[in-house]
Amino acid sequence: MSKEKKTTFIIGLVLVGFVLLFVLAGFIHTPYNPNTMAASLKFAKPSLSHPFGCDNMGRDVLSRVMKGASTTFIIGMSTVLIGLVIGTIIGSITGYFGGIVDEILMRLNDTLASFPSILMALVFVALFGTGKYKIIIALGVIFIPSFARIARSEYIVQKNLDYVSNARLIGASNFRNIFVHILPNTRKIMLSSFTIGFNNAVLAEAGMSYMALGVQPPTASLGRMLAESQVYLFRAPWMALAPGLTIVITVLGVSLIGNSLK
Amino acid sequence: MPHLLELKDVSVSFGKKEVTHGVSLTLDEGEVLGIVGESGSGKSVSMHAVTRLLAQGGRAKGKVLFNTKNGEMIDLLSISDKEMRVHRGTEIGIIFQEPMTSLNPVLTIGNQLSEMLVLHTEMEKEKIKERCLEMLNEVGLVKSEEAGEELLKKYPYQLSGGERQRVMLAIAMILKPRLIIADEPTTALDVTIQDKILTIMEELSKEYGTAIIFISHDLGVIKRIAKRVVVMYKGKVVETDTIENIFERPKQEYTKLLLKAALHADPLKAKDKEKAAKDKDKASKSDKASKNGKASKNDKASKSDKAAKNGNEVADNKADSNVQNKSENEQAVLTVKDVSVFYDKKKEKPIVKNASLTVKRGEILGIVGESGCGKSTLVKAIVGLNKLYDGEISTSCRHPQMVFQDPYASLNPSKKIEWLLMEPMRLHMVHTPKELLAQGIHLKARKYTREEMKKKVNESLEAVGLPLEYADRYPNELSGGERQRVAIAMSLVLGQELIVLDEPVSALDVTVEEKVLKLLVSLKEKYSLSYIFISHDINVVKRLCDNVCVMHNGEIVERGDADEVVDNPKDDYTKKLMSAVPKL
Numbered sequence: 001m002s003k004e005k006k007t008t009f010i011i012g013l014v015l016v017g018f019v020l021l022f023v024l025a026g027f028i029h030t031p032y033n034p035n036t037m038a039a040s041l042k043f044a045k046p047s048l049s050h051p052f053g054c055d056n057m058g059r060d061v062l063s064r065v066m067k068g069a070s071t072t073f074i075i076g077m078s079t080v081l082i083g084l085v086i087g088t089i090i091g092s093i094t095g096y097f098g099g100i101v102d103e104i105l106m107r108l109n110d111t112l113a114s115f116p117s118i119l120m121a122l123v124f125v126a127l128f129g130t131g132k133y134k135i136i137i138a139l140g141v142i143f144i145p146s147f148a149r150i151a152r153s154e155y156i157v158q159k160n161l162d163y164v165s166n167a168r169l170i171g172a173s174n175f176r177n178i179f180v181h182i183l184p185n186t187r188k189i190m191l192s193s194f195t196i197g198f199n200n201a202v203l204a205e206a207g208m209s210y211m212a213l214g215v216q217p218p219t220a221s222l223g224r225m226l227a228e229s230q231v232y233l234f235r236a237p238w239m240a241l242a243p244g245l246t247i248v249i250t251v252l253g254v255s256l257i258g259n260s261l262k
Numbered sequence: 263m264p265h266l267l268e269l270k271d272v273s274v275s276f277g278k279k280e281v282t283h284g285v286s287l288t289l290d291e292g293e294v295l296g297i298v299g300e301s302g303s304g305k306s307v308s309m310h311a312v313t314r315l316l317a318q319g320g321r322a323k324g325k326v327l328f329n330t331k332n333g334e335m336i337d338l339l340s341i342s343d344k345e346m347r348v349h350r351g352t353e354i355g356i357i358f359q360e361p362m363t364s365l366n367p368v369l370t371i372g373n374q375l376s377e378m379l380v381l382h383t384e385m386e387k388e389k390i391k392e393r394c395l396e397m398l399n400e401v402g403l404v405k406s407e408e409a410g411e412e413l414l415k416k417y418p419y420q421l422s423g424g425e426r427q428r429v430m431l432a433i434a435m436i437l438k439p440r441l442i443i444a445d446e447p448t449t450a451l452d453v454t455i456q457d458k459i460l461t462i463m464e465e466l467s468k469e470y471g472t473a474i475i476f477i478s479h480d481l482g483v484i485k486r487i488a489k490r491v492v493v494m495y496k497g498k499v500v501e502t503d504t505i506e507n508i509f510e511r512p513k514q515e516y517t518k519l520l521l522k523a524a525l526h527a528d529p530l531k532a533k534d535k536e537k538a539a540k541d542k543d544k545a546s547k548s549d550k551a552s553k554n555g556k557a558s559k560n561d562k563a564s565k566s567d568k569a570a571k572n573g574n575e576v577a578d579n580k581a582d583s584n585v586q587n588k589s590e591n592e593q594a595v596l597t598v599k600d601v602s603v604f605y606d607k608k609k610e611k612p613i614v615k616n617a618s619l620t621v622k623r624g625e626i627l628g629i630v631g632e633s634g635c636g637k638s639t640l641v642k643a644i645v646g647l648n649k650l651y652d653g654e655i656s657t658s659c660r661h662p663q664m665v666f667q668d669p670y671a672s673l674n675p676s677k678k679i680e681w682l683l684m685e686p687m688r689l690h691m692v693h694t695p696k697e698l699l700a701q702g703i704h705l706k707a708r709k710y711t712r713e714e715m716k717k718k719v720n721e722s723l724e725a726v727g728l729p730l731e732y733a734d735r736y737p738n739e740l741s742g743g744e745r746q747r748v749a750i751a752m753s754l755v756l757g758q759e760l761i762v763l764d765e766p767v768s769a770l771d772v773t774v775e776e777k778v779l780k781l782l783v784s785l786k787e788k789y790s791l792s793y794i795f796i797s798h799d800i801n802v803v804k805r806l807c808d809n810v811c812v813m814h815n816g817e818i819v820e821r822g823d824a825d826e827v828v829d830n831p832k833d834d835y836t837k838k839l840m841s842a843v844p845k846l
Contacts, residue, residue: 170661
C-alpha cells in the first residue's frame with residue numbers, strides 16, 4: 001500500500017475506533033442511564049460531569065449518544081449484511097449463468113431498485129409497524145439490488161477467465177466454481193461496497209428515525225435525537241452536535257477505510 | 263559525420279529503483295538499429311526516456327544527443343517540454359506495440375492523421391487532405407482516391423490490427439521525421455501481416471532516409487530488418503554489433519544463450535535427436551580423419567567398425583520404431599470426425615467447419631493458423647468446454663486436460679499452489695488401478711486421503727522442476743514461466759493421457775520457453791502422454807510436433823508430418839503462411 005493510502009487507512013481506523021468505543025459503552029455500561037430524566041438538569045450545559053450536557057428532559061446526552069450509536073451500529077451492520085449476503089448470492093448466480101435466469105432475476109432486481117427507498121420504508125412500516133428488527137428487514141431488502149448488481153458485474157468478468165475454465169475441466173461443478181473458486185476473487189470489490197453500504201445504512205437508519213419511522217422513543221437513536229434537538233438548536237446546540245458529529249465521524253471513518261483499500 | 267542519435271550513459275529510475283543502468287548506443291542517419299532483449303531488459307524504457315514519455319515517477323539521467331534537421335546537436339533530456347513537443351512529430355516518430363489501443367477510438371482516421379500536420383505546419387486544409395491521402399497510399403492501405411477518402415472517415419474500431427498499425431506508421435511518417443522509434447510494432451500481429459508491415463517499413467526507410475530503432479524480442483524479425491543490433495539484459499547493454507557478427511560470432515554469454523534459444527538449436531523430437539547424434543558422430547569422425555594422416559589406417563578400421571555399429575544401431579532404431587509405430591497406430595487417443603463447432607445454440611453459424619484429425623498415443627499434434635481461424639474453438643470442443651458441435655469426437659481419455667496461454671490468468675489468484683494442485687483430487691475418486699482390473703479385482707471407488715494428496719502435490723512439483731516450498735505460495739509470487747509449470751503440473755495430477763496446450767509458451771520469454779518445451783517433452787516420455795499443441799510460432803511447432811494441422815477460416819487446409827508441411831507445403835494458404843515466417 002502506498003504511503004498516502006496507509007495514512008488514510010490509519011486516520012479512518014482511528015475515527016471508527018473512537019466511535020466503536022461509544023458503541024461498546026452503549027452495550028456494556030453508559031455513565032448514566034440514558035432514559036433517566038431529571039428536571040433539575042434540563043438543558044444543562046456541557047460540564048465535567050456531563051461532557052455533552054443534558055437534553056430537554058434532563059437526560060445525559062453522552063449516554064444517549066452512546067446508546068444511540070450502539071443501536072445505529074447494530075441496525076447498520078445487520079442491514080448491510082442482509083443486503084451483502086443475499087445480494088451476492090443472487091448476483092453471483094445471475095452473473096455466472098446468464099441467460100434466462102439472469103434476465104428474470106435482474107428484472108426483479110430493477111423493480112426493487114426503482115422504488116424510492118423512503119417510499120419502500122414507508123410501505124414496510126405501514127404494513128408491519130415500526131421497531132428495531134422491522135427496520136433491519138426493511139432496509140436490508142432495499143439494499144439487496146445494489147449488491148446484486150455489483151456482484152453480478154464482477155462475476156461476468158471473472159467467469160470468462162482461464163482459471164474458471166480450468167476449474168471446470170478439472171471437474172468442478174458450477175456451484176463449486178461460483179462459491180469456492182470465484183468468490184474469493186471478488187473480495188476487494190465486495191469489501192469496498194460493504195463500506196459504502198454500511199455508510200448508507202447508517203444514514204438510512206438515521207433518516208428513518210428522524211421521521212419517527214424507526215426506533216421509537218424512549219429508545220435512544222441518533223436520528224431521533226437529531227429530530228428532537230432541532231427545535232432547541234439555538235438554545236442548547238450540544239443536543240444536536242453530539243449525535244450529528246457521531247454520525248459524521250462514523251461515515252467519514254468508514255469511507256476513509258473503504259477508500260484506502262481500493 | 264556526427265551521429266543522428268547518441269545515448270550517453272542513460273540511466274532510468276522509478277523512485278529509488280534504477281531500472282536501466284548506463285545505456286549507451288549510437289544511431290546514424292538512415293540506419294536501422296535493432297534493440298533486442300527479453301521482458302524487463304529495459305529496451306522500451308530506454309526509448310521512453312529518449313522521447314520523454316516515461317511513466318509517472320520515472321527519471322532519466324545521462325545525455326541523449328540528437329542531430330536536428332537544422333544541424334544542431336541538442337540534448338533531448340535537458341530541453342523544455344514545449345521544445346520536446348516540437349521535436350516529437352517533426353523529428354522523431356513513434357509507433358507503439360498495441361494496435362488496438364494506440365489510436366484514439368473516438369476520432370476518425372482522417373482527424374488523427376491530419377492532427378500532425380495541423381499541429382506542426384501551417385498547411386491549408388486541402389493540402390493537408392492531399393498529404394494524408396498520399397500517406398495512406400504509401401503505407402499500402404488504399405490504392406485509389408475514393409478508397410482513401412472513405413478510409414479517412416472511418417473510426418479505428420472499423421479497422422483490423424494490421425490496418426491500425428499501418429495508420430500509426432502513416433501518422434509517424436507524415437512529417438518525414440529523421441527517426442522512427444518502433445516499439446514491438448508487429449508483436450501482436452499475425453505473421454503474414456507482420457511481413458507486409460516490415461516490407462513497408464523497409465521501403466519507407468529507404469525512400470525517405472529515415473533511421474529506425476526497432477525494438478523486438480523476436481530475433482527473426484530483427485535479423486530481417488536491422489543492420490546493427492543492441493542486445494539488452496536486465497537494464498544493461500550486453501553487446502552491440504552488426505547483425506552478421508551477433509549471429510555468427512556472438513561474444514557475450516547472454517547473447518550466446520539468447521541465440522541458442524532463438525535458433526532452436528536443441529532437438530526435441532526423437533527423430534531429430536537421432537539425426538543430431540548421427541551428425542555429431544560424422545563431425546567427430548571427419549575431425550579425426552583430418553587430424554591423423556598416418557595412424558589413419560588403424561583409425562579407419564576402427565572407424566569403419568564404429569560406422570558399421572552405428573549403422574546397425576540406426577537401422578535397429580528404425581526397425582524398433584516401425585514396430586512401435588504399428589502398435590501406436592492401433593491406439594488412437596483421440597478421433598475427430600467431420601466436426602463443426604458453434605457458439606450459437608441454434609448451430610447455424612459454424613466457427614469450425616468439418617474438421618477431422620486423429621491423435622495417436624505418444625504423438626504431439628500441432629495446430630497452427632492465424633488469429634480467428636478457429637484453433638481454440640476446436641480444442642475447446644475436444645476437451646468438453648464447448649458442447650455445441652456436430653460430428654463425432656471420441657477419445658479414450660475421460661477428462662482431457664488443458665494448459666492455457668496466459669499464465670497470469672490461468673491460476674486462481676486467491677488460492678495457494680498447494681490448494682490448486684489438490685483440487686483435482688478433491689473432485690475425483692480413486693479408481694481401481696489397471697493392473698488389478700486386469701486380474702479381475704474391483705475395488706470400491708474412494709476419496710483421496712490427505713496423505714495421498716500431499717504426496718501427489720510434492721510429486722507434481724518435483725516433476726515440473728519447481729521447489730517444494732512453492733506449495734505454500736500464491737500465484738502472484740511466481741513468474742510467468744513458473745506459473746506455466748504449475749499449470750502443467752495441474753494438468754498431470756489426474757493422470758490423463760491427452761493434454762491440450764493452447765499457446766502455452768507464447769507469453770514467455772525465449773529462454774524460459776526453451777525450458778518449458780524441454781519439460782513438456784520429458785513429461786511426455788515419462789508418463790506416455792499425447793499432446794495437442796496450438797501455436798502461431800511455426801518454428802516451435804516444427805521443432806516440437808510430430809504432425810501438424812494447418813487451419814484457415816475454420817477449416818483444416820493441410821495436415822501431415824510437421825517437417826513436411828513446413829518445408830514443402832502443398833496448400834496455397836499454407837505456402838503463404840510458411841513463406842511469411844521470418845527465417846533465422
